[in-house]
Amino acid sequence: MNPSLKVLLALIVSLELSFKVSLETNLIVMTLCLCWLLVKKMRPKAILTMLFFATLAAFTVFSSAYLFSDRKQLWYALDITTRVYVYTLTTACLTVSTTAEEMARSLEQNLHLPSHFAYGTLAALNIIPRMAQAVKQIRVAGLMRGVNLSFWSPVLYFKAILVALNSADNLAQGMEAHGFREGAKRSAIVKIPLTGKDWALFFSGLALLNICAFLLP
Structure with missing residues (x-):
């Protein structure tokens, strides 16, 4: 279906x-x-x-x-x-x-939802594994300096937010570099x-x- x-x-x-x-x-x-x-x-x-x-x-x-x-x-x-x-x-x-x-x-092609919604959803889902890896790297970097960033530490999440903002900016630049324009008519490589x-x-x-x-x- x-x-x-x-x-x-x-x-x-x-x-x-x-x-x-x-x-x-x-x-x-x-x-x-x-x-x-x-x-x-x-x-x-x-x-x-x-x-x-x-x-x-x-x-x-x-x-x-x-x-x-x-x-x-x-x-x-x-x-x-x-x-x-x-x-x-x-x-x-x-x-x-x-x-x-x-x-x-399917949501973009069949329900005619805005393309930025569909691609934004995909970007958010694909960035989750990278964010998990980034959190691990932040904790390891903290341990190397003698700082234990626990699961509930505000510092850990503040650093993770900074990484997320940087990744979002890089993602936006990458999409524009590949020709993505909000509101522009787009063809579908894979049709549903x-x-x-x-x-x-x-x-x-x-x-x-x-x-x-x-x-x-």
């Missing part, structure tokens, strides 16, 4: 299930998402790790809605608890089958098609969601 339609479908599923109380629908969506992740060969360890952290959030929600609630409604508590897994798994299905580059290109099959899958997913949400108790 087209990356932009994947985003819209995941967003609609999350919003619709946020307002509709349907435990069965939540369970169906969770099962379909898990099957999709297995089809995409996501490592079981990664799935279990993701579900572990989701369970921490889900337990907090269940405790607030049932264990520490004056009106104990188990069905409602289970419904809003399983929503945590729905949000987690739908997001995982989106990220496991779509790269950041594909997403940015939006086909009839994509629309068919999108509306099929919406139809299945609404049938389950409104016909199941």
